[in-house]
Every structure is written in structure tokens, then in C-alpha cells.
Amino acid sequence: MQPDDPTPHVFPTARRPGELLFAMLFLGLSVLLLAQIGWQTTWLPGKGLAAQPRTWPFVGLAGMVLFGTLHLIATNRVRRTPGRWQEAMLWLRSLEFVAWYLVYVFSVPYLGYLPATLVFCLSLTWRCGYRSRVALFAAAGFGLGVVFFFRTLLSVKIPGGALYDALPAPLDIFFLTYF
Amino acid sequence: MDLLLASLDILARWDVVVALIIGSVGGVIVGAMPGVGAAVAIAILLPATFSLEPIVGLTALLGIYGSSMFGGAIPAILINTPGTPVNALTTYDGYPMTRRGEARRALSLAYSASFFGGVFSILCLMALAPVLASIAPMFGAREIFLAALLGIVLVILTHRGQILVAAMLVCLGIFLKTVGLEGTAYTQRYTFGQTWLASGIDLIVVVLGLFALSQAFLLLTQRDTTYELPPVRGKFLQGLTELFKYKRLATVGSSFGVLCGMIPGVGEFMSQFLSYSYAQKTSKTPELFGKGNPEGIVASEAANNSVPPAAMIPLLALGIPGEELTAMMLAVFYVHNVIPGPQLFRDQMDFVLALYIALLALNVLVILFLMSSTNILMQVMRIPSRFLGMMILTFSLIGVYSLRNSLTDCAIAAGFGVFGFILKRLELPTSPVILGIVLGGLMETKLRTAMVRVKSPFDFIDRPIAFILFSMIILAIALHIVTHLRNRAKDKSHA
Numbered sequence: 001m002q003p004d005d006p007t008p009h010v011f012p013t014a015r016r017p018g019e020l021l022f023a024m025l026f027l028g029l030s031v032l033l034l035a036q037i038g039w040q041t042t043w044l045p046g047k048g049l050a051a052q053p054r055t056w057p058f059v060g061l062a063g064m065v066l067f068g069t070l071h072l073i074a075t076n077r078v079r080r081t082p083g084r085w086q087e088a089m090l091w092l093r094s095l096e097f098v099a100w101y102l103v104y105v106f107s108v109p110y111l112g113y114l115p116a117t118l119v120f121c122l123s124l125t126w127r128c129g130y131r132s133r134v135a136l137f138a139a140a141g142f143g144l145g146v147v148f149f150f151r152t153l154l155s156v157k158i159p160g161g162a163l164y165d166a167l168p169a170p171l172d173i174f175f176l177t178y179f
Numbered sequence: 180m181d182l183l184l185a186s187l188d189i190l191a192r193w194d195v196v197v198a199l200i201i202g203s204v205g206g207v208i209v210g211a212m213p214g215v216g217a218a219v220a221i222a223i224l225l226p227a228t229f230s231l232e233p234i235v236g237l238t239a240l241l242g243i244y245g246s247s248m249f250g251g252a253i254p255a256i257l258i259n260t261p262g263t264p265v266n267a268l269t270t271y272d273g274y275p276m277t278r279r280g281e282a283r284r285a286l287s288l289a290y291s292a293s294f295f296g297g298v299f300s301i302l303c304l305m306a307l308a309p310v311l312a313s314i315a316p317m318f319g320a321r322e323i324f325l326a327a328l329l330g331i332v333l334v335i336l337t338h339r340g341q342i343l344v345a346a347m348l349v350c351l352g353i354f355l356k357t358v359g360l361e362g363t364a365y366t367q368r369y370t371f372g373q374t375w376l377a378s379g380i381d382l383i384v385v386v387l388g389l390f391a392l393s394q395a396f397l398l399l400t401q402r403d404t405t406y407e408l409p410p411v412r413g414k415f416l417q418g419l420t421e422l423f424k425y426k427r428l429a430t431v432g433s434s435f436g437v438l439c440g441m442i443p444g445v446g447e448f449m450s451q452f453l454s455y456s457y458a459q460k461t462s463k464t465p466e467l468f469g470k471g472n473p474e475g476i477v478a479s480e481a482a483n484n485s486v487p488p489a490a491m492i493p494l495l496a497l498g499i500p501g502e503e504l505t506a507m508m509l510a511v512f513y514v515h516n517v518i519p520g521p522q523l524f525r526d527q528m529d530f531v532l533a534l535y536i537a538l539l540a541l542n543v544l545v546i547l548f549l550m551s552s553t554n555i556l557m558q559v560m561r562i563p564s565r566f567l568g569m570m571i572l573t574f575s576l577i578g579v580y581s582l583r584n585s586l587t588d589c590a591i592a593a594g595f596g597v598f599g600f601i602l603k604r605l606e607l608p609t610s611p612v613i614l615g616i617v618l619g620g621l622m623e624t625k626l627r628t629a630m631v632r633v634k635s636p637f638d639f640i641d642r643p644i645a646f647i648l649f650s651m652i653i654l655a656i657a658l659h660i661v662t663h664l665r666n667r668a669k670d671k672s673h674a
Binding site for chain 1 (some may be wrong): 352371396627
């Protein structure tokens with residue numbers, strides 16, 4: 001953004017590297033899905049077009065193919081911006097954090113919400129490079145705060161952890177109810 | 180008078196007041212964090228409000244929705260980074276003022292203009308309520324279908340330079356809504372024999388993926404940015420008196436906001452663009468725009484902050500959201516068993532008025548909070564971006580998991596998170612997907628209902644409102660084509 005430029009730029013004016021790749025992938029997936037409309041939807045004999053279960057998936061997919069094709073042509077006509085594969089690698093890099101998130105989600109029923117959140121916050125903070133005592137305390141404090149606010153105060157539905165069963169009798173109920 | 184008392188009675192509860200304070204203060208904080216925004220916060224908090232009473236949950240989320248743009252002006256003015264995307268134009272004049280050592284004046288003007296825009300819009304909404312209550316029942320299935328279609332057309336056309344992408348993403352949303360068991364003949368659509376797809380793809384899961392998780396992935400893969408915060412000393416009340424000098428600009432800007440908010444699919448970007456252009460054209464010093472002209476801040480902030488209350492008009496009266504935040508608010512209403520539409524105005528006018536009063540109260544609360552706590556609030560901008568990413572990822576578990584304790588939902592949300600991440604990296608819009616899901620589902624149901632009584636295509640538009648809506652669709656497309664051809668001809672003549 002150029003603060004000295006008096007013209008308002010609310011709307012984007014240029015394309016970014018990787019857009020052609022995205023356009024191709026989007027169109028490919030759309031065509032693949034549209035090709036399966038015959039066996040993934042049903043046509044009911046004697047019913048009008050508006051009442052057919054096939055109509056709206058077709059509207060959506062046909063639009064995706066039509067506008068996807070036009071977008072691909074339009075993108076292809078613009079001068080190529082270098083850096084397509086670096087951009088694609090960055091997309092793949094995001095999968096690491098998908099894995100972090102899914103491991104966190106899958107560990108909750110086993111570890112319990114409080115321990116899983118604390119482990120997640122501390123380890124991801126460490127992974128991001130914040131290794132000072134202040135950062136780790138902040139991460140632990142944040143994790144505790146989240147659990148306390150959502151689980152203890154608002155009683156948000158999160159399953160209790162299997163680990164809590166190993167706690168002695170009065171504590172296990174307490175942890176299952178509040179953490 | 181009875182109606183007003185009944186509305187105040189709905190709000191006169193300690194938990195509603197607490198929700199209003201948490202929502203409005205929380206919204207300002209979220210708005211002041213570059214890279215978070217109201218959409219992320221509402222997506223995360225929505226499932227957490229399931230256990231609350233409708234008015235409590237709605238007030239909290241409405242608070243976030245209505246106050247985030249106030250907070251978004253702070254980083255826009257101080258560090259040249261808009262807190263929410265709609266504060267983009269505020270950077271143009273706000274940041275140069277900061278560089279001139281006038282940060283406090285710029286912030287104070289932005290708060291005052293936002294406050295004026297918000298209150299102006301709510302007063303318009305209140306004045307329009309009786310009119311809406313009489314018009315809303317005239318909307319049958321075909322009118323709602325056409326209004327939703329108009330919304331889709333406008334959502335696509337307002338994405339200047341990205342019309343094809345917006346169209347294909349709207350279509351993706353329409354397709355996503357059809358996945359699962361359809362409700363009339365009970366046939367499966369695109370389930371690929373998988374039981375987890377039979378119940379369809381939940382809107383909230385998609386919203387959480389596209390807005391919250393994608394933002395977390397984006398922040399986690401970025402390098403940290405350190406901002407140098409300029410000192411901001413003194414009182415902020417001066418802006419309210421200075422705003423009086425720009426009362427014409429503030430009124431016109433707010434009017435653009437109300438108008439653009441009321442039309443589905445138009446929203447904040449268009450309103451502030453129109454308002455800023457108007458301010459520049461009518462200014463005595465147009466050459467100072469973009470160089471720290473206070474008029475630019477007033478035009479931008481009054482326009483963007485008057486949109487949220489006005490956007491509630493099509494949402495509450497017809498159940499039609501105009502942009503992603505109102506689409507999320509629609510989900511909020513449904514979750515809390517409040518069904519927006521003509522019946523809401525007919526049967527629960529006190530509830531509607533209570534929401535308007537809550538919006539008014541939140542504007543007062545927010546400006547008081549900002550005038551007293553800006554210096555403390557500025558500290559949230561110091562949170563490193565990857566730490567913020569970790570925070571959003573932690574919150575997202577609450578959002579997705581607490582919906583129905585489904586690990587599959589979490590995996591689907593993560594998938595949409597990656598998709599949203601790619602869209603954001605490419606600077607492509609994410610909101611058309613959400614609007615496609617909401618409006619596509621509405622259009623399918625309403626078209627099916629409407630076609631039972633329609634014998635010929637002309638029957639579809641033989642009622643006055645249906646005809647007006649149809650004409651608006653044709654006019655919008657025709658205007659766009661004419662403008663496009665004119666611009667092309669202009670480009671050719673310049674070349």
C-alpha cells in the first residue's frame with residue numbers, strides 16, 4: 001500500500017504467483033466432480049426441474065466449470081509472475097500446522113482438554129521459535145485461560161480425557177466436569 | 180411505548196449487560212489485532228454461545244460484529260496496517276497524520292466518525308422498522324428467491340477485478356450446500372457412499388476453516404513483523420468537536436454506508452469507496468487526500484461503521500445476508516432458534532427492537548472504552564504474529580469440536596483451512612464461498628416452493644416486488660457490462 005498515492009485502492013489490481021496453478025487445480029476438480037453427476041445424484045421421473053435433486057448440484061458445478069475455465073483463460077493471458085513452485089511449496093508447508101492441529105484434536109479424548117491444550121500451546125510456541133521463559137509462561141497462561149473460560153465457566157461440550165480416569169476418586173469427577 | 184418497554188425488559192438482565200460489555204470490548208480488541216478480525220472471532224465464539232440464552236449469545240456476537248471496525252482503525256492509523264480489511268482506506272490519511280505527529284487527532288477523529296456512522300445507521304434502522312414490518316410480509320418464496328439471486332449477482336459484481344473468481348467461488352458454495360441427504364425426496368448427493376457426508380457439510384465448520392484456521396496457518400507460516408508504536412498522549416474528546424466541522428461528510432458517508440449495507444452483496448468496501456471518492460471530489464483540498472487529510476478519515480470510518488447495522492435490515496427482514504459477517508450472523512440467529520424473516524418482524528418486534536437498542540448501547544460503550552483505554556489497547560499489536568496463530572489454532576478447537584464432538588468436522592475444517600489459506604495467499608476472496616452456501620441453500624428451497632404456483636416464466640415476476648427485484652438484477656448486470664465496455668473503449672483510445 002502506498003500511503004502517498006491519493007487514489008483509493010480497495011480492489012486488487014494484480015495477480016500473484018501460483019494463481020495459474022490454483023486455477024488449473026480448481027478447474028480439474030470441478031470437471032471431475034461434474035463428470036460424476038450421473039451417479040452421485042438422482043433424477044426423479046415426472047418431477048419438474050426445480051424439484052429435481054440433480055438441479056442445484058448441476059448449477060453449482062456447471063458454474064464452477066464455466067467460470068473456472070474463463071478464469072483460467074484470463075489468468076493465462078496475464079504475464080507470468082515467477083515463483084509458482086515456491087508458492088506451491090508454501091501451500092504444502094501449511095500442512096505441518098494442519099498436522100499439529102489434528103494431533104491436538106485427536107489427543108483431547110485421551111489426554112483430556114486441559115493437559116492436551118497445555119502441551120499443544122507450549123510445544124507449538126517452542127516450535128515457532130519463542131523459547132524464552134516469558135513466551136513459554138505466556139503460552140501456558142493462555143492455555144490455562146482458554147480452558148478455564150470455555151470449559152470451566154461456559155461449560156462448552158468437550159469430551160473428558162481417558163487419562164482423568166486414572167486420577168483418584170474425588171479428583172477424576174472434578175477434572176471430568178471442569179477441565 | 181409498550182413496544183419500547185418490552186424491548187428494554189428483554190435487555191434489562193445482568194447476563195445481557197455482561198455479554199454486551201464482553202462483546203463490544205472483545206470486538207474492539209479483536210479489531211485492533213491485525214490478522215484476526217471479527218469473522219475469526221465470531222467463527223470461534225459461535226459454538227461457545229450454544230449453551231447461552233438466545234438474547235445473551237446474540238448480544239455478545241452482535242457486540243463483536245458491531246465494534247471490530249472501531250478497533251480496526253487503530254493499527255490502520257498507527258502502523259499503516261488495517262486491523263480489519265474494511266479499514267484499508269483509513270490508512271491513506273491516518274498513517275500520514277501519524278507520521279506528522281498527529282496520531283491522537285487521527286484516532287480521535289476516526290473514533291468519532293465511527294461513532295457517528297454507527298448511531299446514524301441505527302437511527303435509520305429504527306426509523307425504517309415500521310416500514311420494514313409492513314413490507315416484509317409482501318415477500319413470498321419467489322421474492323426471497325429473487326432477492327437472494329440479486330445478492331449473489333451483487334456479491335460477484337462488487338468484486339472488481341476478481342469477478343470470475345468470485346463467481347466460481349459462489350458456485351463452489353452452492354455446490355457444497357447440496358452435498359448430503361437432500362430433504363424432499365431423501366436422495367444422496369455427492370456423498371460417495373460415505374456416512375460422514377450424509378448429514379452434509381456444516382456451515383460453521385466451513386466458516387471456521389475458511390476464516391479461523393486459514394488465518395492461523397497464514398500467521399504461522401509468516402515471519403513476525405515488529406511494529407514501532409508512536410506515543411499517543413492526551414484526550415480523545417477533541418475528535419467529537421472536530422467532527423462537527425465535517426458534519427456534511429460524516430452524514431453523506433454514513434448515508435452511503437446505510438444504502439450499501441441495505442443492499443445484499445454490496446457492503447463496506449463499496450460504501451467507503453463511494454464515500455472517499457465523494458469526499459475527495461467535494462473537498463477544497465483534494466490534493467491533500469492520501470497525505471493526511473482528516474476528511475479522508477471521516478469519510479472512510481463513517482461509511483464503514485454505518486454498514487453493520489444497515490446490513491441487519493435484509494438479514495432480519497428477509498433472512499438474506501449481504502456479506503460474510505452477516506452470513507455468520509444468520510448462522511448465529513439460527514443456532515439460537517431465532518429465525519430471521521417476515522415472521523420475526525410480525526411476531527417478535529420487541530426482540531428486533533431490543534437488538535437495535537443493544538447495538539446503540541454498544542456504540543456508546545465502545546467509544547467510552549476507546550477514549551479511556553487506547554494506550555492499553557495498543558499493546559495487543561505487540562503480540563507476535565506466529566504466537567497469534569497459535570492462539571487462533573487453540574481457539575479453533577473450541578469452535579469446531581464443541582459443535583457436535585466430531586473429529587470428522589475437525590478434519591473437514593482443517594481441509595477448508597488449507598483452501599482458505601491458499602485463497603488468502605493469492606489474495607482471492609473467501610466470502611463468496613460462504614454466501615454461496617447460505618444463499619444457494621435458500622434459493623433451492625424457495626425456488627422449489629415458488630414453482631408449485633408458477634405456470635409460465637412470466638408468473639414468476641408478475642407481483643410488484645418480484646418485478647422490481649428482477650429489474651434490479653437485469654439493471655445491475657447491464658450497468659456492469661456498459662461500464663466494462665466503456666472502460667475498454669477508454670483504454671483503447673489512451674493506447
